Amino acid sequence: xxxxxxxxxxxxxxxxxxxxxDKVKVGMITTLSGGGSGLGIDIRDGFALAVKDxxxxxxxxxxxxxxxxxxxxxxxxxIQSDKVDIITGIVWSNLAMAVVPAVVNQGKFYLSPNAxxxxxxxxxxxxxxxxxxxxxxxxxxxxxxxxSSAGFKNSFIIAPNYPAxxxxxxxxxxxxxxxxxxxxxxxxxxxDYAAEIAKIRASNADSVYFFLPGGMGIxxxxxxxQAQVDLPLVGPAFSFDQGILKAVGKAALGVKNTSQWSKDIxxxxxxxxxxxxxxxxxxxxxxxxxxxxxxxxxxxxxxxNASIKNTDAFRExxxxxxxxxxxxxxxxxSFSSNHxxxxxxxxxxxxxxxxxxxxxxxxxxxxxxxxxxxxxxKM
Amino acid sequence: xxxxxxxxxxxxxxxxGFMLFLMSAGLTLIFGVMGxxxxxxxxxxxxxxxxxxxxxGLTGNFFLAILASLILPALIGIMVEFSVIxxxxxxxxxxxxxxxxxxxxxxxxxxxxxxxxxxxxLDIPNLLQGNILLPGEIVYSKYRLIIIIIGLFIALGxxxxxxxxLLGIQIKAGQNDRQMIxxxxxxxxxxxxxxxxMGAALxxxxxxxxxxxxxxxxxxxxxxxxxxxVVIVIGGIGSIKxxxxxxxxxGVLDTMARLFLPIFFELIMETSQALSLGSSLASMSAYxxxxxxxxxxxxxxxxxx
Numbered sequence: 001x002x003x004x005x006x007x008x009x010x011x012x013x014x015x016x017x018x019x020x021x022d023k024v025k026v027g028m029i030t031t032l033s034g035g036g037s038g039l040g041i042d043i044r045d046g047f048a049l050a051v052k053d054x055x056x057x058x059x060x061x062x063x064x065x066x067x068x069x070x071x072x073x074x075x076x077x078x079i080q081s082d083k084v085d086i087i088t089g090i091v092w093s094n095l096a097m098a099v100v101p102a103v104v105n106q107g108k109f110y111l112s113p114n115a116x117x118x119x120x121x122x123x124x125x126x127x128x129x130x131x132x133x134x135x136x137x138x139x140x141x142x143x144x145x146x147x148s149s150a151g152f153k154n155s156f157i158i159a160p161n162y163p164a165x166x167x168x169x170x171x172x173x174x175x176x177x178x179x180x181x182x183x184x185x186x187x188x189x190x191x192d193y194a195a196e197i198a199k200i201r202a203s204n205a206d207s208v209y210f211f212l213p214g215g216m217g218i219x220x221x222x223x224x225x226q227a228q229v230d231l232p233l234v235g236p237a238f239s240f241d242q243g244i245l246k247a248v249g250k251a252a253l254g255v256k257n258t259s260q261w262s263k264d265i266x267x268x269x270x271x272x273x274x275x276x277x278x279x280x281x282x283x284x285x286x287x288x289x290x291x292x293x294x295x296x297x298x299x300x301x302x303x304x305n306a307s308i309k310n311t312d313a314f315r316e317x318x319x320x321x322x323x324x325x326x327x328x329x330x331x332x333x334s335f336s337s338n339h340x341x342x343x344x345x346x347x348x349x350x351x352x353x354x355x356x357x358x359x360x361x362x363x364x365x366x367x368x369x370x371x372x373x374x375x376x377x378k379m
Numbered sequence: 380x381x382x383x384x385x386x387x388x389x390x391x392x393x394x395x396g397f398m399l400f401l402m403s404a405g406l407t408l409i410f411g412v413m414g415x416x417x418x419x420x421x422x423x424x425x426x427x428x429x430x431x432x433x434x435x436g437l438t439g440n441f442f443l444a445i446l447a448s449l450i451l452p453a454l455i456g457i458m459v460e461f462s463v464i465x466x467x468x469x470x471x472x473x474x475x476x477x478x479x480x481x482x483x484x485x486x487x488x489x490x491x492x493x494x495x496x497x498x499x500x501l502d503i504p505n506l507l508q509g510n511i512l513l514p515g516e517i518v519y520s521k522y523r524l525i526i527i528i529i530g531l532f533i534a535l536g537x538x539x540x541x542x543x544x545l546l547g548i549q550i551k552a553g554q555n556d557r558q559m560i561x562x563x564x565x566x567x568x569x570x571x572x573x574x575x576x577m578g579a580a581l582x583x584x585x586x587x588x589x590x591x592x593x594x595x596x597x598x599x600x601x602x603x604x605x606x607x608x609v610v611i612v613i614g615g616i617g618s619i620k621x622x623x624x625x626x627x628x629x630g631v632l633d634t635m636a637r638l639f640l641p642i643f644f645e646l647i648m649e650t651s652q653a654l655s656l657g658s659s660l661a662s663m664s665a666y667x668x669x670x671x672x673x674x675x676x677x678x679x680x681x682x683x684x
Contacts, residue, residue, distance in 0.1 A: 032496075033496075034487060034491075034597060037491065038496040161659060183654055184654070184658070185655055186658065187658065187661075189602055190662075191593040191594065191599075192592075194520070195388055195391055195637045198384060202383075214596075215596050218594035218596075219592065222592055226509070226522065243497040243498070246498075246499075247498035247499060247596075
């Protein structure tokens with residue numbers, strides 16, 4: 001009798017310790033208010049959807065308001081008082097640059113669901129830093145490749161005057177075989193492009209490539225269309241996402257854009273994600289939502305193969321997740337040696353479907369695409 | 380560069396200037412008459428754009444939408460003036476800045492709560508889509524031309540209001556000596572409410588007109604607000620004429636700098652550096668002008684000595 005109670009007690013304690021030992025605390029730092037909050041909300045919602053059946057994940061959310069100093073404060077608080085194991089969620093490269101090095105140097109994991117600045121892929125890469133979305137240059141490289149294959153010979157390219165803007169145009173030029181008619185850097189946050197559009201109209205370009213995230217892109221596409229400049233427009237997926245298309249309207253119809261994800265990529269995981277996301281939140285998912293979802297699923301997969309208590313094992317489990325049960329909504333997915341995705345990047349076209357503007361895959365773009373910073377990364 | 384392109388850019392600058400004028404006219408009146416620094420002025424720009432977008436979505440009529448962008452910000456302006464702003468007139472500028480900054484946060488989050496975090500849709504009506512051929516082979520956007528014309532009418536209307544009506548005389552008197560007109564038995568609190576509502580309506584109109592060619596989103600008013608402050612500092616605080624001249628100066632300068640500075644630097648240095656330096660300096664041009672004006676005329680071009 002006594003023996004039996006002891007063994008019951010031991011089993012019970014084991015059960016408890018099993019439940020508690022593997023509990024993973026995730027700090028979600030993302031933009032939930034003010035400008036750009038649509039992106040953060042999508043990442044948060046996608047992540048929450050991915051982990052909703054995993055009782056051992058606890059999410060602690062914080063709103064960075066798109067401000068680096070607030071993001072740094074949140075990270076400090078989450079590491080020191082909430083004792084999180086993993087931090088994720090940041091949308092913007094400048095915020096990621098402020099937060100990520102401190103997080104990984106304190107022995108915590110950082111999984112990026114969006115920003116992929118070149119420094120974190122190259123010289124400042126770290127074994128505890130994983131990017132689940134893309135390296136910043138990737139979508140622009142695919143756009144350059146697409147523009148060449150579409151037969152464009154002379155592009156007018158435009159981006160905001162800040163590091164990610166320069167990376168974007170560098171990425172485009174890396175894969176574009178034609179010549180560059182003009183390269184224009186605009187003020188970050190600029191919303192009137194009359195002067196630039198007049199320059200485009202007066203130029204000899206046969207195509208326009210632009211990287212203008214958020215409201216800047218909405219303004220540019222509307223004004224470009226209103227000005228009736230008869231040139232094909234190419235951009236990265238950021239300016240043609242579900243939330244943005246609603247605001248741009250028919251002006252975006254027919255524009256080609258490059259993305260690692262699209263809601264019509266055919267695989268079981270993606271179909272389930274799109275369906276679940278719609279029924280959970282009543283809207284179509286964006287690529288940000290898909291990135292948040294994949295980030296959540298990678299953590300779930302790693303938890304099944306290693307305990308968070310064993311940092312080295314957990315890192316291996318993250319790294320090997322693509323071959324150990326994690327299935328990306330994008331289909332093929334693996335990590336390069338600097339912990340960034342190797343994946344296909346597609347060309348999409350904006351179409352109208354049952355009265356809603358959305359994207360349709362039209363060609364494969366770049367296959368098994370990695371990034372150029374692999375060699376600079378010494379882990 | 381062709382002459383056509385130059386004139387087109389000049390028109391773009393003038394259009395930008397009139398948009399800034401709509402914002403800064405209200406700002407300068409409110410500061411001039413009530414002595415109030417109103418950081419929340421940009422929120423009325425946003426409220427105007429959101430009301431227009433909402434009404435346009437509901438009715439499909441752009442002109443009703445523009446009407447809404449005047450009325451709703453004015454009504455909200457009256458409410459805010461009654462409940463918050465009124466208590467600030469006698470306080471110092473720091474209190475005003477704090478309180479109106481709080482208003483920005485309240486308005487932004489309330490808007491996000493009601494309309495969601497994603498930008499809204501607002502397009503220009505079909506009638507105004509496309510371009511018009513001006514004399515001299517100049518192709519120019521119909522809609523932007525309309526913004527210029529509306530701006531001109533508002534400027535004329537304000538000129539008439541200030542110089543030819545009783546209300547205008549009271550406003551001018553208020554700018555000169557607030558104590559005095561109170562003593563003369565003029566209902567000062569009514570005057571304040573009217574001026575505040577008028578400023579809010581003009582900002583709302585600017586928001587709706589611009590919202591149709593840009594993106595209607597939370598926080599859209601603050602970048603414009605900063606330039607509007609630059610305008611009233613250049614023009615002289617409290618002067619409508621100053622606001623008009625200042626706004627046009629900034630509009631044309633900003634557009635021309637964006638056009639010419641990269642070209643200019645390309646003459647003396649390597650292309651990629653020239654582009655980057657040129658566009659950086661172009662975005663500073665308005666502030667450089669403000670600094671120069673402050674050095675040579677600390678009260679602004681048309682400010683009171």
